[in-house]
Amino acid sequence: MLAYLRSVVLMRDRIPSFNEYPFNLPAVAAMDGLRFHPKVTYIVGENGMGKSTLLEAIAAALGFNPEGGTLNFSFSTAETHSVLYQYIRTVRGVRKPRDGFFFRAESYYNVASEVDSLGLWQSYGGKSLHHQSHGESFFATFLHRFGGNGLYIMDEPEAALSPFRQMALLRRIHDLVHEDSQFIISTHSPIVMAYPDSIIYKLTSEGVEETSLEETDHYMITKEFVNRREAMLHELFADDEE
Numbered sequence: 001m002l003a004y005l006r007s008v009v010l011m012r013d014r015i016p017s018f019n020e021y022p023f024n025l026p027a028v029a030a031m032d033g034l035r036f037h038p039k040v041t042y043i044v045g046e047n048g049m050g051k052s053t054l055l056e057a058i059a060a061a062l063g064f065n066p067e068g069g070t071l072n073f074s075f076s077t078a079e080t081h082s083v084l085y086q087y088i089r090t091v092r093g094v095r096k097p098r099d100g101f102f103f104r105a106e107s108y109y110n111v112a113s114e115v116d117s118l119g120l121w122q123s124y125g126g127k128s129l130h131h132q133s134h135g136e137s138f139f140a141t142f143l144h145r146f147g148g149n150g151l152y153i154m155d156e157p158e159a160a161l162s163p164f165r166q167m168a169l170l171r172r173i174h175d176l177v178h179e180d181s182q183f184i185i186s187t188h189s190p191i192v193m194a195y196p197d198s199i200i201y202k203l204t205s206e207g208v209e210e211t212s213l214e215e216t217d218h219y220m221i222t223k224e225f226v227n228r229r230e231a232m233l234h235e236l237f238a239d240d241e242e
Protein backbone atom coordinates (compact mmCIF):
# COMPACT_ATOMS: atom_id res chain seq x y z
CA MET A 1 0.00 0.00 0.00
CA LEU A 2 1.37 3.40 -1.00
CA ALA A 3 0.80 6.49 1.13
CA TYR A 4 -1.28 9.36 -0.21
CA LEU A 5 0.71 11.68 2.05
CA ARG A 6 4.29 10.50 2.40
CA SER A 7 5.62 13.26 4.65
CA VAL A 8 5.59 16.92 5.54
CA VAL A 9 8.62 19.20 5.67
CA LEU A 10 8.93 22.28 7.86
CA MET A 11 10.43 25.09 5.77
CA ARG A 12 12.64 26.32 8.59
CA ASP A 13 14.52 28.86 6.49
CA ARG A 14 11.29 30.81 5.90
CA ILE A 15 10.16 31.00 9.53
CA PRO A 16 10.42 34.61 10.75
CA SER A 17 11.17 33.79 14.42
CA PHE A 18 11.26 30.68 16.60
CA ASN A 19 10.48 32.90 19.59
CA GLU A 20 6.86 33.42 18.51
CA TYR A 21 3.83 31.11 18.53
CA PRO A 22 3.42 28.57 17.00
CA PHE A 23 7.09 28.24 16.09
CA ASN A 24 8.14 28.35 19.75
CA LEU A 25 6.30 25.12 20.50
CA PRO A 26 9.05 22.57 21.28
CA ALA A 27 7.66 20.03 18.81
CA VAL A 28 7.71 22.62 16.03
CA ALA A 29 11.03 24.19 16.97
CA ALA A 30 12.80 20.82 16.93
CA MET A 31 11.08 19.41 13.85
CA ASP A 32 12.45 19.16 10.35
CA GLY A 33 9.57 17.05 9.12
CA LEU A 34 7.49 13.92 9.66
CA ARG A 35 7.09 10.83 7.52
CA PHE A 36 3.75 9.07 7.59
CA HIS A 37 2.84 5.42 7.69
CA PRO A 38 0.80 4.43 4.62
CA LYS A 39 -1.89 3.08 6.96
CA VAL A 40 -2.03 4.86 10.33
CA THR A 41 0.11 7.53 11.96
CA TYR A 42 -0.54 8.74 15.52
CA ILE A 43 0.51 12.05 17.06
CA VAL A 44 0.30 11.87 20.86
CA GLY A 45 1.51 13.76 23.90
CA GLU A 46 0.46 15.75 26.93
CA ASN A 47 -1.88 18.76 26.70
CA GLY A 48 -0.14 21.89 25.45
CA MET A 49 2.50 20.09 23.38
CA GLY A 50 0.99 21.28 20.09
CA LYS A 51 -0.74 18.15 18.76
CA SER A 52 -3.85 19.95 17.53
CA THR A 53 -1.80 22.87 16.20
CA LEU A 54 0.39 20.52 14.17
CA LEU A 55 -2.51 18.42 12.90
CA GLU A 56 -4.45 21.55 11.94
CA ALA A 57 -1.44 22.86 10.02
CA ILE A 58 -1.04 19.57 8.13
CA ALA A 59 -4.73 19.57 7.22
CA ALA A 60 -4.73 23.23 6.15
CA ALA A 61 -1.57 22.71 4.07
CA LEU A 62 -3.46 19.97 2.20
CA GLY A 63 -6.36 22.32 1.52
CA PHE A 64 -8.82 21.26 4.23
CA ASN A 65 -10.88 23.79 6.13
CA PRO A 66 -9.07 24.43 9.45
CA GLU A 67 -12.37 23.91 11.29
CA GLY A 68 -12.88 20.52 9.68
CA GLY A 69 -14.86 18.79 6.96
CA THR A 70 -14.08 17.89 3.39
CA LEU A 71 -11.94 19.76 0.90
CA ASN A 72 -15.16 21.42 -0.34
CA PHE A 73 -16.03 22.99 3.02
CA SER A 74 -15.14 26.68 2.98
CA PHE A 75 -17.13 28.05 5.94
CA SER A 76 -15.47 29.99 8.73
CA THR A 77 -16.89 30.77 12.16
CA ALA A 78 -13.66 32.05 13.76
CA GLU A 79 -10.16 32.68 12.42
CA THR A 80 -8.33 30.87 15.21
CA HIS A 81 -5.93 28.67 13.26
CA SER A 82 -2.22 29.42 13.33
CA VAL A 83 -0.03 30.39 10.37
CA LEU A 84 2.01 27.19 10.69
CA TYR A 85 0.41 25.66 7.60
CA GLN A 86 2.06 28.36 5.47
CA TYR A 87 5.46 26.97 6.42
CA ILE A 88 4.73 23.30 5.77
CA ARG A 89 5.45 21.56 2.48
CA THR A 90 3.53 18.37 1.80
CA VAL A 91 5.19 15.44 0.02
CA ARG A 92 2.45 13.44 -1.65
CA GLY A 93 2.46 9.97 -3.11
CA VAL A 94 1.91 9.02 -6.73
CA ARG A 95 -1.73 8.13 -6.03
CA LYS A 96 -4.40 10.67 -5.22
CA PRO A 97 -7.09 9.88 -2.64
CA ARG A 98 -10.67 9.85 -3.89
CA ASP A 99 -12.00 10.89 -0.50
CA GLY A 100 -10.79 12.98 2.40
CA PHE A 101 -11.95 14.50 5.67
CA PHE A 102 -10.49 16.55 8.49
CA PHE A 103 -12.32 15.50 11.64
CA ARG A 104 -11.80 17.87 14.54
CA ALA A 105 -13.67 17.20 17.78
CA GLU A 106 -13.17 20.78 19.00
CA SER A 107 -15.10 22.33 16.10
CA TYR A 108 -17.32 19.41 15.13
CA TYR A 109 -20.47 21.38 16.03
CA ASN A 110 -19.57 23.90 13.31
CA VAL A 111 -19.10 21.12 10.74
CA ALA A 112 -22.46 19.59 11.72
CA SER A 113 -24.11 22.98 11.26
CA GLU A 114 -22.55 23.30 7.81
CA VAL A 115 -23.78 19.80 6.88
CA ASP A 116 -27.29 20.86 7.91
CA SER A 117 -27.15 24.16 6.02
CA LEU A 118 -26.01 22.39 2.82
CA GLY A 119 -28.56 19.59 3.18
CA LEU A 120 -25.91 16.86 3.12
CA TRP A 121 -27.58 14.54 5.67
CA GLN A 122 -27.74 11.57 3.30
CA SER A 123 -23.95 11.36 3.19
CA TYR A 124 -23.89 11.23 6.99
CA GLY A 125 -26.49 8.51 7.50
CA GLY A 126 -29.66 10.33 6.46
CA LYS A 127 -30.22 12.14 9.76
CA SER A 128 -29.20 15.58 10.98
CA LEU A 129 -26.02 15.34 13.04
CA HIS A 130 -27.58 17.82 15.50
CA HIS A 131 -30.50 15.45 16.07
CA GLN A 132 -28.23 12.74 17.47
CA SER A 133 -26.20 12.44 20.64
CA HIS A 134 -22.67 13.76 20.48
CA GLY A 135 -21.18 10.27 20.27
CA GLU A 136 -23.75 9.06 17.74
CA SER A 137 -23.09 12.01 15.45
CA PHE A 138 -19.34 11.41 15.66
CA PHE A 139 -19.76 7.78 14.73
CA ALA A 140 -22.23 8.58 11.94
CA THR A 141 -19.47 10.55 10.24
CA PHE A 142 -16.94 7.73 10.63
CA LEU A 143 -19.41 5.11 9.44
CA HIS A 144 -21.25 6.87 6.63
CA ARG A 145 -19.15 9.80 5.40
CA PHE A 146 -15.75 8.06 5.38
CA GLY A 147 -16.11 6.11 2.16
CA GLY A 148 -12.69 4.54 1.60
CA ASN A 149 -9.81 5.29 -0.77
CA GLY A 150 -9.33 8.36 1.38
CA LEU A 151 -6.97 10.42 3.48
CA TYR A 152 -8.52 11.02 6.90
CA ILE A 153 -7.03 13.41 9.45
CA MET A 154 -8.59 13.10 12.90
CA ASP A 155 -8.04 15.27 15.97
CA GLU A 156 -9.15 13.57 19.21
CA PRO A 157 -11.92 11.46 17.63
CA GLU A 158 -12.44 9.69 20.97
CA ALA A 159 -13.73 12.88 22.66
CA ALA A 160 -17.40 11.80 22.67
CA LEU A 161 -16.95 8.04 22.43
CA SER A 162 -17.33 5.40 25.13
CA PRO A 163 -14.59 2.74 25.38
CA PHE A 164 -16.87 0.37 23.46
CA ARG A 165 -17.32 2.95 20.69
CA GLN A 166 -13.59 3.59 20.65
CA MET A 167 -13.05 -0.08 19.89
CA ALA A 168 -15.72 0.16 17.19
CA LEU A 169 -13.82 3.14 15.75
CA LEU A 170 -10.65 1.05 15.72
CA ARG A 171 -12.52 -1.60 13.73
CA ARG A 172 -13.82 1.07 11.35
CA ILE A 173 -10.27 2.32 10.83
CA HIS A 174 -9.19 -1.24 10.09
CA ASP A 175 -11.95 -1.71 7.50
CA LEU A 176 -11.08 1.58 5.80
CA VAL A 177 -7.35 0.75 5.76
CA HIS A 178 -8.30 -2.36 3.80
CA GLU A 179 -10.14 -0.04 1.43
CA ASP A 180 -6.90 1.82 0.66
CA SER A 181 -7.29 4.57 3.22
CA GLN A 182 -4.65 6.42 5.22
CA PHE A 183 -5.13 7.96 8.66
CA ILE A 184 -3.29 10.62 10.63
CA ILE A 185 -4.70 10.76 14.16
CA SER A 186 -4.10 12.82 17.28
CA THR A 187 -5.48 11.06 20.35
CA HIS A 188 -5.25 10.61 24.12
CA SER A 189 -6.91 7.19 24.01
CA PRO A 190 -4.70 4.09 24.36
CA ILE A 191 -7.53 2.15 22.70
CA VAL A 192 -7.63 4.36 19.60
CA MET A 193 -3.81 4.42 19.33
CA ALA A 194 -3.59 0.61 19.41
CA TYR A 195 -3.74 -0.04 15.66
CA PRO A 196 -0.82 -2.45 15.13
CA ASP A 197 0.33 -1.36 11.66
CA SER A 198 1.21 2.22 12.52
CA ILE A 199 3.74 4.82 13.61
CA ILE A 200 3.34 6.70 16.90
CA TYR A 201 5.00 10.11 17.28
CA LYS A 202 5.19 11.52 20.79
CA LEU A 203 5.40 15.29 21.20
CA THR A 204 7.37 16.35 24.28
CA SER A 205 9.04 19.44 25.72
CA GLU A 206 12.19 18.25 23.92
CA GLY A 207 10.63 17.80 20.48
CA VAL A 208 9.25 14.79 18.59
CA GLU A 209 10.21 11.15 19.06
CA GLU A 210 8.94 7.88 17.63
CA THR A 211 7.59 5.54 20.28
CA SER A 212 5.45 2.45 20.87
CA LEU A 213 2.02 2.10 22.44
CA GLU A 214 3.47 0.49 25.57
CA GLU A 215 5.90 3.40 26.04
CA THR A 216 3.24 6.12 25.96
CA ASP A 217 2.13 7.75 29.22
CA HIS A 218 -1.47 7.14 28.16
CA TYR A 219 -0.95 3.37 28.12
CA MET A 220 1.26 3.14 31.22
CA ILE A 221 -0.96 5.31 33.43
CA THR A 222 -4.14 3.55 32.32
CA LYS A 223 -2.58 0.13 32.90
CA GLU A 224 -1.26 1.16 36.30
CA PHE A 225 -4.63 2.55 37.34
CA VAL A 226 -6.52 -0.57 36.27
CA ASN A 227 -4.06 -2.91 37.99
CA ARG A 228 -3.38 -0.81 41.11
CA ARG A 229 -6.47 1.34 41.49
CA GLU A 230 -6.64 1.36 45.30
CA ALA A 231 -2.94 2.17 45.71
CA MET A 232 -3.07 4.95 43.13
CA LEU A 233 -6.19 6.49 44.66
CA HIS A 234 -4.59 6.34 48.10
CA GLU A 235 -1.53 8.17 46.78
CA LEU A 236 -3.67 10.66 44.85
CA PHE A 237 -5.77 11.56 47.93
CA ALA A 238 -2.92 11.28 50.45
CA ASP A 239 -2.97 14.99 51.42
CA ASP A 240 -6.67 14.79 52.39
CA GLU A 241 -5.98 11.95 54.81
CA GLU A 242 -3.19 13.68 56.71
